[in-house]
Every structure is written in C-alpha cells, then in structure tokens.
Amino acid sequence: MAGVSLGTVSNVLNNSAKVSESKRARVLEAVQAVGYQPSQLARGLRRETTNMIGMIIPDILNPFFPAVVRGAEDVAFSNGYRLILCNSDNDHSKEIIQLNELRTYLPAGLIVIPSNFSDLTAQAESYRRSGAGVVCVDRLPRNWSGDSVTANHEAGSYNATRHLLELGHTRLGIITGPLHLTNAKDRLAGFKRALKQAKIPMPPEYMQETTFDKQGGHAKATILLRLIPRPTAIFASNDMMALGALLAVRESGLRCPEDVSIMGFDDMDLCETTNPSLSSVSQSGYQLGSAAARLLLDRRQGDTSPAKNIVLKTALRLRDSVAPPTDEAQYGRPAKKRHGRPL
Amino acid sequence: MAGVSLGTVSNVLNNSAKVSESKRARVLEAVQAVGYQPSQLARGLRRETTNMIGMIIPDILNPFFPAVVRGAEDVAFSNGYRLILCNSDNDHSKEIIQLNELRTYLPAGLIVIPSNFSDLTAQAESYRRSGAGVVCVDRLPRNWSGDSVTANHEAGSYNATRHLLELGHTRLGIITGPLHLTNAKDRLAGFKRALKQAKIPMPPEYMQETTFDKQGGHAKATILLRLIPRPTAIFASNDMMALGALLAVRESGLRCPEDVSIMGFDDMDLCETTNPSLSSVSQSGYQLGSAAARLLLDRRQGDTSPAKNIVLKTALRLRDSVAPPTDEAQYGRPAKKRHGRPL
DNA sequence: TTGTAGGCGTTATCAG
DNA sequence: CTGATAACGCCTACAA
Numbered sequence: 190m191a192g193v194s195l196g197t198v199s200n201v202l203n204n205s206a207k208v209s210e211s212k213r214a215r216v217l218e219a220v221q222a223v224g225y226q227p228s229q230l231a232r233g234l235r236r237e238t239t240n241m242i243g244m245i246i247p248d249i250l251n252p253f254f255p256a257v258v259r260g261a262e263d264v265a266f267s268n269g270y271r272l273i274l275c276n277s278d279n280d281h282s283k284e285i286i287q288l289n290e291l292r293t294y295l296p297a298g299l300i301v302i303p304s305n306f307s308d309l310t311a312q313a314e315s316y317r318r319s320g321a322g323v324v325c326v327d328r329l330p331r332n333w334s335g336d337s338v339t340a341n342h343e344a345g346s347y348n349a350t351r352h353l354l355e356l357g358h359t360r361l362g363i364i365t366g367p368l369h370l371t372n373a374k375d376r377l378a379g380f381k382r383a384l385k386q387a388k389i390p391m392p393p394e395y396m397q398e399t400t401f402d403k404q405g406g407h408a409k410a411t412i413l414l415r416l417i418p419r420p421t422a423i424f425a426s427n428d429m430m431a432l433g434a435l436l437a438v439r440e441s442g443l444r445c446p447e448d449v450s451i452m453g454f455d456d457m458d459l460c461e462t463t464n465p466s467l468s469s470v471s472q473s474g475y476q477l478g479s480a481a482a483r484l485l486l487d488r489r490q491g492d493t494s495p496a497k498n499i500v501l502k503t504a505l506r507l508r509d510s511v512a513p514p515t516d517e518a519q520y521g522r523p524a525k526k527r528h529g530r531p532l
Numbered sequence: 533m534a535g536v537s538l539g540t541v542s543n544v545l546n547n548s549a550k551v552s553e554s555k556r557a558r559v560l561e562a563v564q565a566v567g568y569q570p571s572q573l574a575r576g577l578r579r580e581t582t583n584m585i586g587m588i589i590p591d592i593l594n595p596f597f598p599a600v601v602r603g604a605e606d607v608a609f610s611n612g613y614r615l616i617l618c619n620s621d622n623d624h625s626k627e628i629i630q631l632n633e634l635r636t637y638l639p640a641g642l643i644v645i646p647s648n649f650s651d652l653t654a655q656a657e658s659y660r661r662s663g664a665g666v667v668c669v670d671r672l673p674r675n676w677s678g679d680s681v682t683a684n685h686e687a688g689s690y691n692a693t694r695h696l697l698e699l700g701h702t703r704l705g706i707i708t709g710p711l712h713l714t715n716a717k718d719r720l721a722g723f724k725r726a727l728k729q730a731k732i733p734m735p736p737e738y739m740q741e742t743t744f745d746k747q748g749g750h751a752k753a754t755i756l757l758r759l760i761p762r763p764t765a766i767f768a769s770n771d772m773m774a775l776g777a778l779l780a781v782r783e784s785g786l787r788c789p790e791d792v793s794i795m796g797f798d799d800m801d802l803c804e805t806t807n808p809s810l811s812s813v814s815q816s817g818y819q820l821g822s823a824a825a826r827l828l829l830d831r832r833q834g835d836t837s838p839a840k841n842i843v844l845k846t847a848l849r850l851r852d853s854v855a856p857p858t859d860e861a862q863y864g865r866p867a868k869k870r871h872g873r874p875l
Numbered sequence: 876t877t878g879t880a881g882g883c884g885t886t887a888t889c890a891g
Numbered sequence: 892c893t894g895a896t897a898a899c900g901c902c903t904a905c906a907a
Binding site for chain 1: 537568569570571572573574576577582584591592593595598599601602604606609615616617618619632633634635636637638652721775801802806807
C-alpha cells in the first residue's frame with residue numbers, strides 16, 4: 190500500500206534501521222489510514238517475549254490487593270506493558286498452574302504475591318531462563334532469594350507497639366496472622382522487640398494466631414478479653430482482624446478505647462469509617478505494586494545486579510481506637526454485658 | 533522423543549483426530565516428562581484467537597469493581613480462559629487505546645465497564661468481525677445495542693424509595709450520579725417513579741447531581757440539609773455518596789436516622805462498619821462479572837442469538853441509617869451545631 | 876491412523 | 892538504505 194516491502198514497514202515501526210524520510214512518511218501515512226496495529230501475538234512469537242506482565246495475587250476481593258494491582262498497572266501501562274491478572278485463592282496448586290500457563294505467553298515478567306506455603310524457587314528459575322524477571326510482593330515464599338518488594342512490617346509494628354507502650358499500656362495482646370507467612374512473622378517480631386526492649390513480659394496466652402480476617406480477629410479477641418488480667422491494648426496484625434476485635438470488644442460489653450485500645454495494620458479505607466475510627470500502621474499497596482513493576486522493567490532494561498529487596502516505609506496513623514489505659518482498665522473493671530453500639 | 537511426528541502430538545493434545553492408544557500414551561508420557569506446555573502465542577497466531585479475555589474497568593481502586601473482576605475471573609479461569617485487565621480511569625481516550633491494542637492479542641472476548649461518555653459501537657463491531665464478543669457491564673455506553681449485564685438499577689431504587697415512603701417520609705432528597713451514565717439515570721428514574729406513584733412532588737432543588745464519590749455526596753448533602761423545609765430522607769445513588777452524606781449530617785449537627793434517613797446503593801462492605809450502619813440497595817458485583825463471562829463463553833460456543841441484556845435483581849438491605857421520620861424532623865427542628873461523633 | 880507441509884504476522888539476517 | 896527470506900511454535904488440511 191505504501192509501495193514498500195514488508196521489512197521496511199517493520200523498520201519504520203521499530204526504528205530498527207535507517208529508513209529514508211520519504212518512505213518513512215509514506216509508511217506512517219498508510220499505517221494511519223488503515224489503523225494498522227501490529228499483532229502482539231506474532232510479535233511475541235518472533236521476539237520470544239511479549240509486553241505482558243503476569244500478576245498473581247491471592248484474591249482481588251481482599252481490599253488490600255487492588256491497590257497493589259493498580260500501582261503495578263500504572264507503571265506497566267505507561268511503559269507499554271499490559272497486566273494479566275490471576276487470583277491464586279491462596280491455593281498453591283492453582284498458583285502453579287497459573288505460573289506454568291502464564292509462561293507460555295512469554296511475558297516480560299511476573300509479579301507475585303505468594304499464596305500460603307508457596308515455594309516459587311523452581312518456577313522463578315525457569316522464568317529467569319526465558320529472560321523474564323520475577324518479583325515477589327508483600328510476603329516472601331520460603332527460601333526466596335530473588336527480587337522482592339515489601340513493607341517494613343517489623344519496624345511498622347515495632348513503632349506501633351512502642352506507641353502503645355508510651356501511652357502507658359503494660360498488658361498488650363497480639364492477634365497474629367498465620368506465622369508461616371513472612372509478613373505475619375515480621376509483624377509479630379516487631380511487636381516482640383518493642384516489648385522486650387521495654388522489659389514487658391509476654392505470657393504466651395497473650396499471643397493468638399489466626400487467619401487474616403474478621404472472623405479470626407473476632408474469635409481471638411474474644412479469648413484475649415476473657416484473660417485475667419485482661420490486656421489493655423490489642424495489636425491486630427491487619428485491619429480486618431482489628432475490625433473483628435472491635436466487634437468482640439463491643440460484644441464483651443467493653444469500650445474502645447477506654448477499656449481496650451486497638452491497633453490495626455494496613456490502614457485500609459475502613460479505618461476511617463468505623464466507630465471508633467481505627468488506628469493503624471499504614472503501608473502503601475500502590476507503592477508496593479509500582480515499585481515491583483519498576484523493578485521488573487529495570488531488569489528488562491538489562492539490570493543484572495544481584496537480587497534486590499526493596500523495603501518500603503510504614504507510617505503510624507493514629508485515630509480514636511487508641512488511648513492511654515484508664516485506671517479502671519489498668520486495675521480491673523468487670524466486663525458487664527451492655528447493649529452494643531453498632532460499629 | 534515419543535517416536536511420533538509433530539502432527540500426532542498435536543492431535544493427541546487437541547483430540548483433533550484418532551490416535552492409537554499406544555502412541556497416545558507415549559505422547560502423554562513424554563509431555564509429562566518434559567513438562568511440555570503449548571505456546572499460547574503460537575497457538576493463538578495459528579487459530580486466530582486466544583484464551584484471553586480482555587477486561588476494561590474504570591478503576592480497580594473503586595471498591596465495587598474488584599468484585600466484578602473476580603466474578604469474571606472465576607468463570608473465565610475455570611473454563612481455561614485468562615483475564616487481561618486494564619484500568620481506563622474513566623478516560624475514554626485511554627479506553628480506546630486499550631481496546632485497540634487488546635484486539636491484537638486476538639482475545640476470545642471483551643468485558644467492559646464503560647468509561648464516562650464512552651461510545652464503543654465502532655470498536656465492538658471490529659471485535660465482532662474478528663469473532664470476539666463484547667459485553668458491557670454495569671452501565672451502557674451511548675447507543676449500545678450489544679450484549680450487556682446490568683443490575684436492575686431502576687427497580688432497585690424504586691423499591692428503596694418505596695420503603696422510605698412507606699416509613700412515612702414525604703420530603704425526599706436525592707443525590708444522583710452523573711446523569712450521562714446510564715446507571716445514574718436509571719437510579720434516578722426509579723426514585724422518581726416511586727415519588728410520582730405516591731403523588732409526592734419533587735422540587736428541583738431536592739435533586740442534586742454530582743460525581744459518584746464521598747466528596748460529591750458530602751457537598752450535595754450539605755446543600756440538601758440547608759433547604760427549608762429540610763428533607764427527612766436522602767437517597768444517595770451509591771454508597772460512597774451515602775458515606776459523604778452521613779458525614780454531612782453529622783457536621784450539620786443532625787442525627788441519622790432521627791433527623792435524616794440515609795439510603796445508599798451498592799451495599800459495599802463499608803455499609804456494615806459505619807455508624808449508623810448504612811441501609812443500601814444490594815447488587816452483586818460478583819454476579820455481574822460472572823454472568824458477563826458466561827455470556828461471552830456462550831457466544832464463543834456459537835450462540836448467535838440477538839443481543840442479550842441480562843438484568844440482575846437487586847435487594848434492599850435495611851440497616852440503621854433508615855427510620856420513620858420523627859415528628860421533630862417532620863415539622864422542623866433547628867439544626868444546631870453539635871460535636872460530631874466520629875462516623 | 877499417521878506423517879508432511881504450508882502458513883498465521885512478525886522480526887532479524889543478509890545480500891543487493 | 893531496501894527488499895527478500897527464514898524462522899518463531901503451532902494447527903490443519905491433505906496425502907500416504
């Protein structure tokens with residue numbers, strides 16, 4: 190149509206070789222006229238790599254993950270990459286299936302928020318062999334030695350715990366997530382470090398491990414609240430758990446923050462709309478995602494430096510669910526049943 | 533490796549021709565051994581279609597959309613399809629770019645939640661020509677004549693409004709979304725129908741149009757609350773707006789539901805955690821997404837019936853933000869400034 | 876029932 | 892600087 194050969198068109202479109210101005214113009218004109226778009230499929234087949242970035246997350250319904258996805262998508266899109274999104278449902282076998290199939294698209298890279306118990310070492314190796322980077326986000330699989338982007342879970346919960354201690358709390362309970370997940374483990378570690386530093390003991394029953402959801406938080410908070418002496422502050426390893434804890438406090442006829450302070454982690458939107466509003470450790474899912482995508486693109490540009498572990502800062506977001514312990518709470522006040530206010 | 537030719541392997545993998553049991557077994561064994569996975573790229577190139585489904589949504593950070601995505605992904609994945617996700621940011625030009633590029637992947641179909649002012653007629657036509665279906669979800673672009681899946685916005689808000697009327701409210705305000713969006717338009721229509729049927733007049737200032745977010749809801753609710761006589765109930769066209777309205781009520785020194793009832797739309801998670809908890813019209817994003825994916829797969833199986841418009845039911849979810857009007861509210865009670873309780 | 880060969884739309888190589 | 896040509900991995904006629 191432009192009176193030139195196939196190869197010349199390709200050269201124009203990819204700037205892969207010098208093309209005379211006149212022909213280049215003719216080609217571009219024709220491209221405009223027909224609305225030609227190169228087939229990404231054929232291009233990928235030939236180049237042995239595409240402009241897709243695979244992204245595997247546990248569950249997009251968990252309100253924390255969409256932010257990560259969006260951060261990754263923004264960076265990817267503005268650099269000409271597209272995202273293929275899969276939910277692993279925290280199911281490692283589903284994750285493996287997705288990993289294997291995604292690879293046959295020859296993606297430019299892979300961003301993974303690992304499922305429970307995932308071990309991606311072998312898979313990542315095979316991706317790397319085909320020239321695609323793999324970045325883990327938020328939590329790390331067992332023995333992970335590749336690139337990663339995480340928040341500073343340890344420091345975040347250390348600071349949050351410090352704050353509770355400085356307010357005068359001396360009996361602190363923690364509701365921790367599944368300890369095989371690195372993020373749960375790290376958050377617990379920060380909590381323990383702060384306690385140890387303040388020389389505050391932590392009886393084992395003050396630590397309750399459960400799943401990262403409202404039900405878990407509710408069940409374990411109920412247990413904590415029945416302990417004698419009762420903790421005056423509860424650190425929940427994420428906001429969903431904190432929400433469950435808030436409910437449990439209400440149901441136990443106690444008040445937050447007067448009887449029990451509650452601290453969450455993640456700083457999701459719901460923190461602002463609960464009653465009382467939830468104090469929380471803020472981490473930016475968006476930045477997690479965008480940093481991961483950027484890391485991937487750097488690798489693709491030829492960055493072959495050793496594995497990078499990007500660790501993002503957290504910030505303490507104080508709201509109404511945290512206060513100094515009242516004397517009453519400190520020295521014991523019976524938990525009488527009251528009508529719960531709605532959350 | 534299995535001692536057979538290329539074509540036989542292909543026949544085994546696709547069941548495309550009879551293959552003797554012995555060879556079939558040998559092939560499968562070899563496939564297992566090497567962990568062979570066919571290249572989706574090459575397969576797509578040859579078949580002129582892939583197992584990808586493109587999905588374009590306005591913004592995954594809007595808490596309503598992830599549910600739609602998840603619904604679509606579940607159906608797609610369990611049928612062997614994958615989702616390519618793009619955020620249009622409600623920007624029609626970005627949407628067009630994505631539409632054009634996505635097509636070059638020869639996707640099996642496209643699921644779109646249209647951006648503002650989008651007109652997809654031409655694009656959809658070109659997808660259809662290449663054998664890929666297009667389904668619009670939640671809202672419809674101008675002049676859309678193709679497949680769609682939406683909630684019954686009109687009936688949902690009609691019922692919600694009926695409920696308010698039955699409680700005895702006679703002065704109802706509405707905060708509506710941008711009226712060029714079909715979902716906003718339909719919700720308004722349901723509201724108006726209920727009012728008309730009850731022979732309740734609606735002065736124009738009782739209707740406020742704004743964006744589908746908290747800020748919009750807050751601003752417009754503030755205006756509604758200053759009207760004399762003040763409405764005793766406010767219907768917000770989505771939950772984010774309802775949340776903003778709740779805030780505005782608080783700031784005006786009024787109480788919800790005693791002075792003003794508030795009704796939302798969408799029934800998002802946050803409805804349960806606000807204070808008071810928000811009554812809302814529930815629509816299932818998950819079902820919206822899964823129905824859309826199913827529709828697409830049907831089309832692919834050869835369903836060539838005329839355009840389908842699947843309309844899903846809504847349900848009224850009553851919580852604490854709605855109550856009969858008090859005499860005080862009904863006959864006028866000064867709005868004195870009070871200390872706001874946190875939401 | 877099995878094998879062979881052509882071509883899907885690109886890009887890279889290489890000769891002109 | 893440009894054009895012809897071979898491959899990328901797969902599927903599908905068609906031939907054996």
